[in-house]
Amino acid sequence: MRESEIVLDFATQVRRALELQGFQVVQTRQGNENPSFDDRSATANAQRGAVFVTLHISSTGLPGTARVYVNSDLPPVAGANGLIPWERAQAPFLGLSRRFGDLVQGFLTQRFKGSPDTAQTASVRQLRTTAAPAIAVEISSVTVEDRADLERMAPGVADAVARGAAAFKPSYVVPNTPGALP
Amino acid sequence: MTSRWKIVLIGGLVFIVLAAAIYFPILRRRVKRAARLQQQSEEQARRELTQPIAINPGDPRVKTKLFWASDTIDATLVPVTVELPLSRDPVLRSKQVLNTLLAGPVDAELRTLPPDALLLAFYLLPDGTAIADFSEALATSIPSGIVSEQLAVNSITRTLEANVPQVQRLKILIHGQEVETLAGHLDLTGTFVVSTHPAQAPAADKPAAAASGTLTPDKTPDKMAQPERKP
Numbered sequence: 576m577r578e579s580e581i582v583l584d585f586a587t588q589v590r591r592a593l594e595l596q597g598f599q600v601v602q603t604r605q606g607n608e609n610p611s612f613d614d615r616s617a618t619a620n621a622q623r624g625a626v627f628v629t630l631h632i633s634s635t636g637l638p639g640t641a642r643v644y645v646n647s648d649l650p651p652v653a654g655a656n657g658l659i660p661w662e663r664a665q666a667p668f669l670g671l672s673r674r675f676g677d678l679v680q681g682f683l684t685q686r687f688k689g690s691p692d693t694a695q696t697a698s699v700r701q702l703r704t705t706a707a708p709a710i711a712v713e714i715s716s717v718t719v720e721d722r723a724d725l726e727r728m729a730p731g732v733a734d735a736v737a738r739g740a741a742a743f744k745p746s747y748v749v750p751n752t753p754g755a756l757p
Numbered sequence: 758m759t760s761r762w763k764i765v766l767i768g769g770l771v772f773i774v775l776a777a778a779i780y781f782p783i784l785r786r787r788v789k790r791a792a793r794l795q796q797q798s799e800e801q802a803r804r805e806l807t808q809p810i811a812i813n814p815g816d817p818r819v820k821t822k823l824f825w826a827s828d829t830i831d832a833t834l835v836p837v838t839v840e841l842p843l844s845r846d847p848v849l850r851s852k853q854v855l856n857t858l859l860a861g862p863v864d865a866e867l868r869t870l871p872p873d874a875l876l877l878a879f880y881l882l883p884d885g886t887a888i889a890d891f892s893e894a895l896a897t898s899i900p901s902g903i904v905s906e907q908l909a910v911n912s913i914t915r916t917l918e919a920n921v922p923q924v925q926r927l928k929i930l931i932h933g934q935e936v937e938t939l940a941g942h943l944d945l946t947g948t949f950v951v952s953t954h955p956a957q958a959p960a961a962d963k964p965a966a967a968a969s970g971t972l973t974p975d976k977t978p979d980k981m982a983q984p985e986r987k988p
Contacts, residue, residue, distance in 0.1 A: 612937070634901050698910075713903050713904060
Protein backbone atom coordinates (compact mmCIF):
# COMPACT_ATOMS: atom_id res chain seq x y z
CA MET A 576 0.00 0.00 0.00
CA ARG A 577 1.68 3.24 -1.12
CA GLU A 578 0.80 6.12 1.16
CA SER A 579 1.49 8.73 -1.53
CA GLU A 580 -1.05 7.18 -3.92
CA ILE A 581 -3.77 6.90 -1.29
CA VAL A 582 -3.14 10.47 -0.16
CA LEU A 583 -3.52 11.63 -3.76
CA ASP A 584 -6.91 9.85 -3.92
CA PHE A 585 -7.94 11.64 -0.73
CA ALA A 586 -6.69 14.96 -2.12
CA THR A 587 -8.75 14.53 -5.28
CA GLN A 588 -11.90 14.01 -3.23
CA VAL A 589 -11.08 16.93 -0.91
CA ARG A 590 -10.56 19.11 -3.97
CA ARG A 591 -13.97 18.15 -5.41
CA ALA A 592 -15.71 18.79 -2.09
CA LEU A 593 -14.06 22.21 -1.71
CA GLU A 594 -14.91 23.19 -5.29
CA LEU A 595 -18.54 22.25 -4.63
CA GLN A 596 -18.43 24.79 -1.79
CA GLY A 597 -17.19 27.40 -4.25
CA PHE A 598 -13.51 27.41 -3.31
CA GLN A 599 -10.64 27.56 -5.76
CA VAL A 600 -8.14 24.77 -5.07
CA VAL A 601 -4.43 24.68 -5.87
CA GLN A 602 -2.72 21.31 -5.33
CA THR A 603 0.97 21.24 -4.51
CA ARG A 604 1.37 17.98 -6.39
CA GLN A 605 -0.65 16.26 -9.09
CA GLY A 606 1.11 12.89 -9.21
CA ASN A 607 4.07 11.10 -7.68
CA GLU A 608 6.39 14.08 -7.75
CA ASN A 609 7.72 15.05 -4.33
CA PRO A 610 8.06 18.83 -3.93
CA SER A 611 10.12 20.04 -0.99
CA PHE A 612 8.52 21.56 2.10
CA ASP A 613 9.61 25.00 0.98
CA ASP A 614 8.27 24.47 -2.57
CA ARG A 615 4.87 23.57 -1.15
CA SER A 616 4.92 26.54 1.21
CA ALA A 617 5.94 28.81 -1.66
CA THR A 618 2.89 27.67 -3.64
CA ALA A 619 0.62 28.37 -0.68
CA ASN A 620 2.27 31.66 0.24
CA ALA A 621 1.77 32.98 -3.27
CA GLN A 622 -2.02 32.87 -2.77
CA ARG A 623 -4.05 35.62 -1.14
CA GLY A 624 -6.72 34.73 1.43
CA ALA A 625 -5.86 31.03 1.23
CA VAL A 626 -5.99 28.22 3.74
CA PHE A 627 -3.51 25.36 3.63
CA VAL A 628 -4.41 21.71 4.21
CA THR A 629 -1.80 18.93 4.15
CA LEU A 630 -3.06 15.35 4.16
CA HIS A 631 -1.25 12.37 5.67
CA ILE A 632 -1.91 8.73 6.46
CA SER A 633 -0.20 7.45 9.58
CA SER A 634 1.45 4.11 10.20
CA THR A 635 0.03 3.89 13.70
CA GLY A 636 -3.00 4.96 15.70
CA LEU A 637 -6.54 3.72 16.01
CA PRO A 638 -7.71 2.70 12.51
CA GLY A 639 -10.72 4.60 11.26
CA THR A 640 -9.91 7.82 13.10
CA ALA A 641 -8.62 11.18 11.86
CA ARG A 642 -6.64 13.87 13.65
CA VAL A 643 -6.12 17.51 12.80
CA TYR A 644 -2.83 19.17 13.78
CA VAL A 645 -1.89 22.81 13.98
CA ASN A 646 1.65 24.02 14.48
CA SER A 647 3.04 24.42 17.98
CA ASP A 648 3.64 27.89 19.34
CA LEU A 649 6.28 29.89 17.51
CA PRO A 650 8.02 33.03 18.81
CA PRO A 651 6.11 36.13 17.69
CA VAL A 652 7.23 37.78 14.49
CA ALA A 653 9.28 40.91 15.12
CA GLY A 654 8.31 43.60 12.66
CA ALA A 655 11.54 45.59 12.68
CA ASN A 656 12.36 45.10 9.01
CA GLY A 657 8.76 44.79 7.83
CA LEU A 658 9.17 41.22 6.61
CA ILE A 659 7.82 37.89 7.84
CA PRO A 660 10.72 35.50 8.49
CA TRP A 661 10.28 32.49 6.20
CA GLU A 662 11.27 30.11 9.00
CA ARG A 663 8.40 31.37 11.16
CA ALA A 664 5.86 32.32 8.50
CA GLN A 665 3.12 30.46 10.39
CA ALA A 666 3.54 32.53 13.57
CA PRO A 667 1.00 35.31 12.78
CA PHE A 668 -1.58 32.72 11.67
CA LEU A 669 -1.49 30.35 14.64
CA GLY A 670 -4.77 31.62 16.12
CA LEU A 671 -6.57 31.31 12.78
CA SER A 672 -5.04 27.88 12.19
CA ARG A 673 -6.32 26.75 15.58
CA ARG A 674 -9.86 27.97 14.80
CA PHE A 675 -9.84 26.34 11.35
CA GLY A 676 -8.37 23.13 12.79
CA ASP A 677 -10.99 22.88 15.54
CA LEU A 678 -13.78 23.30 13.00
CA VAL A 679 -12.45 20.58 10.69
CA GLN A 680 -11.71 18.29 13.64
CA GLY A 681 -15.28 18.75 14.90
CA PHE A 682 -16.73 17.59 11.58
CA LEU A 683 -14.27 14.69 11.40
CA THR A 684 -15.18 13.54 14.92
CA GLN A 685 -18.88 13.49 14.02
CA ARG A 686 -18.02 11.11 11.18
CA PHE A 687 -15.17 9.07 12.66
CA LYS A 688 -15.79 7.99 16.24
CA GLY A 689 -12.72 7.81 18.46
CA SER A 690 -11.14 10.88 16.86
CA PRO A 691 -10.19 13.75 19.20
CA ASP A 692 -12.67 16.55 19.88
CA THR A 693 -10.28 19.38 19.08
CA ALA A 694 -7.24 19.94 16.91
CA GLN A 695 -3.92 18.74 18.31
CA THR A 696 -0.69 20.71 18.47
CA ALA A 697 2.53 19.40 16.96
CA SER A 698 5.73 20.72 15.48
CA VAL A 699 4.83 19.81 11.90
CA ARG A 700 7.58 20.95 9.54
CA GLN A 701 5.29 21.65 6.60
CA LEU A 702 3.09 24.04 8.56
CA ARG A 703 5.90 26.20 9.97
CA THR A 704 6.79 27.99 6.72
CA THR A 705 3.22 28.48 5.55
CA ALA A 706 1.87 32.04 5.76
CA ALA A 707 -1.83 31.14 5.94
CA PRO A 708 -4.19 29.33 8.29
CA ALA A 709 -2.68 25.85 7.97
CA ILE A 710 -3.63 22.41 9.21
CA ALA A 711 -2.39 18.85 8.80
CA VAL A 712 -5.00 16.09 8.64
CA GLU A 713 -3.69 12.62 9.50
CA ILE A 714 -5.80 9.56 8.89
CA SER A 715 -5.18 6.26 10.68
CA SER A 716 -3.76 4.13 9.25
CA VAL A 717 -1.89 2.18 6.58
CA THR A 718 -1.98 -0.84 8.89
CA VAL A 719 -5.53 -1.73 7.78
CA GLU A 720 -5.54 -5.07 5.96
CA ASP A 721 -7.80 -3.91 3.16
CA ARG A 722 -7.06 -0.69 1.28
CA ALA A 723 -10.80 -0.30 0.76
CA ASP A 724 -11.19 0.40 4.50
CA LEU A 725 -9.12 3.54 4.04
CA GLU A 726 -10.75 4.52 0.76
CA ARG A 727 -14.14 4.44 2.42
CA MET A 728 -12.94 7.24 4.72
CA ALA A 729 -12.10 9.59 1.85
CA PRO A 730 -15.60 11.05 1.25
CA GLY A 731 -16.02 11.73 4.99
CA VAL A 732 -12.63 13.41 5.24
CA ALA A 733 -13.32 15.49 2.11
CA ASP A 734 -16.71 16.56 3.43
CA ALA A 735 -15.27 17.53 6.83
CA VAL A 736 -12.50 19.64 5.29
CA ALA A 737 -14.93 21.39 2.94
CA ARG A 738 -17.51 22.05 5.66
CA GLY A 739 -14.77 23.24 7.99
CA ALA A 740 -13.44 25.66 5.37
CA ALA A 741 -16.95 26.98 4.68
CA ALA A 742 -17.59 27.49 8.40
CA PHE A 743 -14.22 29.15 8.84
CA LYS A 744 -14.54 31.57 5.91
CA PRO A 745 -16.66 34.27 7.62
CA SER A 746 -14.13 34.58 10.47
CA TYR A 747 -11.08 34.63 8.21
CA VAL A 748 -9.56 38.07 8.45
CA VAL A 749 -5.98 38.19 7.25
CA PRO A 750 -3.85 39.27 10.22
CA ASN A 751 -2.01 42.55 9.98
CA THR A 752 1.48 41.17 9.50
CA PRO A 753 4.69 42.99 8.69
CA GLY A 754 5.29 42.89 4.97
CA ALA A 755 1.68 42.00 4.13
CA LEU A 756 0.19 43.62 1.06
CA PRO A 757 -2.50 46.23 1.72
CA MET B 758 28.11 -52.42 -17.50
CA THR B 759 26.54 -55.49 -15.97
CA SER B 760 22.99 -55.35 -14.56
CA ARG B 761 24.42 -55.87 -11.06
CA TRP B 762 26.53 -52.73 -11.34
CA LYS B 763 23.52 -50.84 -12.68
CA ILE B 764 21.49 -51.83 -9.60
CA VAL B 765 24.34 -50.80 -7.29
CA LEU B 766 24.68 -47.47 -9.13
CA ILE B 767 20.93 -46.72 -9.05
CA GLY B 768 20.77 -47.74 -5.38
CA GLY B 769 23.66 -45.41 -4.62
CA LEU B 770 21.98 -42.53 -6.41
CA VAL B 771 18.70 -43.15 -4.60
CA PHE B 772 20.60 -43.17 -1.30
CA ILE B 773 22.32 -39.87 -2.13
CA VAL B 774 19.01 -38.24 -3.11
CA LEU B 775 17.32 -39.46 0.09
CA ALA B 776 20.22 -38.31 2.23
CA ALA B 777 20.18 -34.92 0.53
CA ALA B 778 16.41 -34.60 1.03
CA ILE B 779 16.87 -35.21 4.74
CA TYR B 780 20.07 -33.24 5.21
CA PHE B 781 19.35 -30.06 3.22
CA PRO B 782 16.36 -28.86 5.33
CA ILE B 783 18.45 -29.45 8.46
CA LEU B 784 21.35 -27.54 6.91
CA ARG B 785 19.04 -24.69 5.90
CA ARG B 786 17.67 -24.42 9.45
CA ARG B 787 21.22 -24.36 10.85
CA VAL B 788 22.29 -21.63 8.41
CA LYS B 789 19.24 -19.54 9.29
CA ARG B 790 19.84 -19.98 13.00
CA ALA B 791 23.52 -19.07 12.62
CA ALA B 792 22.56 -15.95 10.67
CA ARG B 793 20.06 -14.98 13.36
CA LEU B 794 22.58 -15.51 16.13
CA GLN B 795 25.17 -13.51 14.23
CA GLN B 796 22.66 -10.67 13.77
CA GLN B 797 21.84 -10.74 17.47
CA SER B 798 25.48 -10.77 18.49
CA GLU B 799 26.23 -7.90 16.11
CA GLU B 800 23.38 -5.90 17.62
CA GLN B 801 24.64 -6.76 21.10
CA ALA B 802 28.20 -5.81 20.19
CA ARG B 803 27.03 -2.51 18.70
CA ARG B 804 25.06 -1.71 21.82
CA GLU B 805 28.04 -2.56 24.03
CA LEU B 806 30.38 -0.43 21.91
CA THR B 807 28.11 2.57 21.69
CA GLN B 808 26.73 2.43 25.20
CA PRO B 809 29.76 2.35 27.45
CA ILE B 810 27.75 4.16 30.17
CA ALA B 811 26.67 1.21 32.20
CA ILE B 812 24.47 1.62 35.20
CA ASN B 813 26.72 1.65 38.23
CA PRO B 814 25.23 -0.49 41.02
CA GLY B 815 27.04 1.76 43.53
CA ASP B 816 24.86 4.74 42.62
CA PRO B 817 21.81 5.28 44.81
CA ARG B 818 18.67 3.64 43.43
CA VAL B 819 16.09 6.26 42.70
CA LYS B 820 12.58 6.16 41.34
CA THR B 821 12.91 6.95 37.65
CA LYS B 822 9.96 7.93 35.49
CA LEU B 823 10.07 6.64 31.92
CA PHE B 824 7.42 7.64 29.41
CA TRP B 825 6.11 4.98 27.07
CA ALA B 826 2.89 4.67 25.09
CA SER B 827 -0.36 4.06 26.94
CA ASP B 828 -2.01 0.70 26.37
CA THR B 829 -5.48 2.14 26.97
CA ILE B 830 -5.57 5.61 25.42
CA ASP B 831 -4.50 6.00 21.81
CA ALA B 832 -1.57 8.32 21.05
CA THR B 833 -0.77 9.23 24.65
CA LEU B 834 2.16 8.63 26.95
CA VAL B 835 2.06 7.30 30.49
CA PRO B 836 4.88 7.40 33.01
CA VAL B 837 6.21 4.11 34.33
CA THR B 838 8.27 4.23 37.51
CA VAL B 839 11.38 2.09 37.55
CA GLU B 840 13.97 1.92 40.31
CA LEU B 841 17.42 2.51 38.82
CA PRO B 842 20.85 3.37 40.19
CA LEU B 843 21.37 6.79 38.57
CA SER B 844 24.46 8.96 38.47
CA ARG B 845 24.27 12.48 39.90
CA ASP B 846 26.18 13.79 36.89
CA PRO B 847 23.48 15.18 34.55
CA VAL B 848 25.13 13.93 31.34
CA LEU B 849 25.68 10.39 32.64
CA ARG B 850 22.22 10.44 34.18
CA SER B 851 20.66 11.53 30.88
CA LYS B 852 22.47 8.75 29.05
CA GLN B 853 21.30 6.21 31.62
CA VAL B 854 17.64 7.19 31.44
CA LEU B 855 17.62 7.51 27.64
CA ASN B 856 19.30 4.14 27.19
CA THR B 857 16.71 2.60 29.50
CA LEU B 858 13.98 4.32 27.48
CA LEU B 859 15.50 2.96 24.26
CA ALA B 860 15.65 -0.54 25.73
CA GLY B 861 11.86 -0.34 25.84
CA PRO B 862 9.08 -1.46 28.15
CA VAL B 863 8.22 -5.05 28.97
CA ASP B 864 5.38 -4.92 26.44
CA ALA B 865 7.09 -4.19 23.12
CA GLU B 866 3.81 -2.84 21.73
CA LEU B 867 4.19 0.17 24.01
CA ARG B 868 7.57 1.21 22.64
CA THR B 869 7.89 4.78 21.44
CA LEU B 870 11.36 4.39 19.93
CA PRO B 871 12.63 1.78 17.44
CA PRO B 872 14.40 -1.18 19.10
CA ASP B 873 17.50 -0.77 16.94
CA ALA B 874 17.91 2.96 17.65
CA LEU B 875 20.97 3.96 19.67
CA LEU B 876 22.00 7.02 21.63
CA LEU B 877 25.38 7.86 20.11
CA ALA B 878 26.24 10.92 22.17
CA PHE B 879 24.76 13.33 24.68
CA TYR B 880 26.00 16.80 25.56
CA LEU B 881 24.73 19.41 27.99
CA LEU B 882 25.59 23.07 27.43
CA PRO B 883 25.90 25.52 30.35
CA ASP B 884 22.59 27.20 29.41
CA GLY B 885 20.68 23.95 29.92
CA THR B 886 20.49 23.04 26.23
CA ALA B 887 21.01 19.32 25.76
CA ILE B 888 22.07 17.75 22.47
CA ALA B 889 21.15 14.14 21.94
CA ASP B 890 22.68 12.39 18.94
CA PHE B 891 20.84 9.24 17.89
CA SER B 892 21.70 6.62 15.27
CA GLU B 893 19.96 6.70 11.90
CA ALA B 894 17.62 3.93 13.00
CA LEU B 895 15.68 6.49 15.03
CA ALA B 896 14.66 8.15 11.78
CA THR B 897 14.52 5.16 9.46
CA SER B 898 12.84 2.55 11.68
CA ILE B 899 10.18 4.67 13.33
CA PRO B 900 6.66 4.27 11.96
CA SER B 901 6.05 7.29 9.75
CA GLY B 902 3.38 9.77 10.79
CA ILE B 903 2.85 12.85 12.93
CA VAL B 904 1.43 10.91 15.86
CA SER B 905 4.22 8.32 16.09
CA GLU B 906 6.99 10.86 15.54
CA GLN B 907 5.54 13.18 18.16
CA LEU B 908 5.18 10.35 20.68
CA ALA B 909 8.84 9.45 20.12
CA VAL B 910 10.09 12.98 20.77
CA ASN B 911 7.71 13.54 23.67
CA SER B 912 8.78 10.30 25.35
CA ILE B 913 12.38 11.56 25.22
CA THR B 914 11.67 15.10 26.43
CA ARG B 915 9.29 14.02 29.18
CA THR B 916 11.69 11.35 30.45
CA LEU B 917 14.48 13.94 30.61
CA GLU B 918 12.17 16.46 32.28
CA ALA B 919 11.19 13.96 34.97
CA ASN B 920 14.71 12.79 35.77
CA VAL B 921 17.30 15.40 34.80
CA PRO B 922 16.25 18.85 36.03
CA GLN B 923 19.35 20.50 34.54
CA VAL B 924 18.04 19.91 31.02
CA GLN B 925 15.96 22.89 29.88
CA ARG B 926 15.66 22.22 26.16
CA LEU B 927 16.69 19.50 23.75
CA LYS B 928 18.19 19.44 20.29
CA ILE B 929 17.98 16.12 18.47
CA LEU B 930 20.63 15.12 15.93
CA ILE B 931 20.61 12.06 13.72
CA HIS B 932 24.06 10.50 13.28
CA GLY B 933 25.72 13.80 14.16
CA GLN B 934 23.73 15.83 11.68
CA GLU B 935 20.87 18.30 11.97
CA VAL B 936 17.94 16.94 9.96
CA GLU B 937 14.80 18.70 8.80
CA THR B 938 12.34 16.13 10.12
CA LEU B 939 12.39 12.94 12.15
CA ALA B 940 10.69 10.74 9.54
CA GLY B 941 9.06 13.20 7.16
CA HIS B 942 6.74 15.08 9.49
CA LEU B 943 8.03 16.29 12.85
CA ASP B 944 10.28 19.33 12.70
CA LEU B 945 13.76 18.71 14.17
CA THR B 946 15.39 21.97 13.08
CA GLY B 947 14.67 23.71 16.36
CA THR B 948 14.96 22.73 20.00
CA PHE B 949 12.22 21.20 22.14
CA VAL B 950 11.32 22.67 25.50
CA VAL B 951 12.04 20.13 28.23
CA SER B 952 11.52 22.18 31.35
CA THR B 953 10.45 25.72 32.08
CA HIS B 954 11.75 25.56 35.65
CA PRO B 955 15.21 26.98 36.43
CA ALA B 956 17.96 24.37 36.23
CA GLN B 957 18.96 22.70 39.49
CA ALA B 958 20.89 19.66 40.55
CA PRO B 959 18.87 16.58 41.57
CA ALA B 960 19.64 17.07 45.26
CA ALA B 961 16.35 15.58 46.32
CA ASP B 962 17.02 12.08 45.02
CA LYS B 963 15.17 9.79 47.35
CA PRO B 964 16.65 6.32 47.56
CA ALA B 965 14.09 3.70 46.72
CA ALA B 966 12.70 1.72 49.62
CA ALA B 967 13.22 -1.60 47.91
CA ALA B 968 15.88 -2.64 45.44
CA SER B 969 13.48 -4.50 43.21
CA GLY B 970 12.96 -3.72 39.54
CA THR B 971 9.24 -3.12 39.88
CA LEU B 972 7.35 -1.16 37.25
CA THR B 973 4.69 1.11 38.65
CA PRO B 974 2.36 2.79 36.18
CA ASP B 975 1.67 6.35 37.18
CA LYS B 976 -1.57 8.15 36.45
CA THR B 977 -0.13 11.58 35.75
CA PRO B 978 -1.94 13.06 32.75
CA ASP B 979 -0.03 13.39 29.53
CA LYS B 980 1.61 16.65 28.52
CA MET B 981 3.09 17.40 25.15
CA ALA B 982 6.51 18.98 24.78
CA GLN B 983 6.45 22.34 23.09
CA PRO B 984 9.09 22.94 20.46
CA GLU B 985 11.03 26.12 20.62
CA ARG B 986 12.45 27.95 17.64
CA LYS B 987 15.85 29.49 17.36
CA PRO B 988 15.70 33.28 17.29
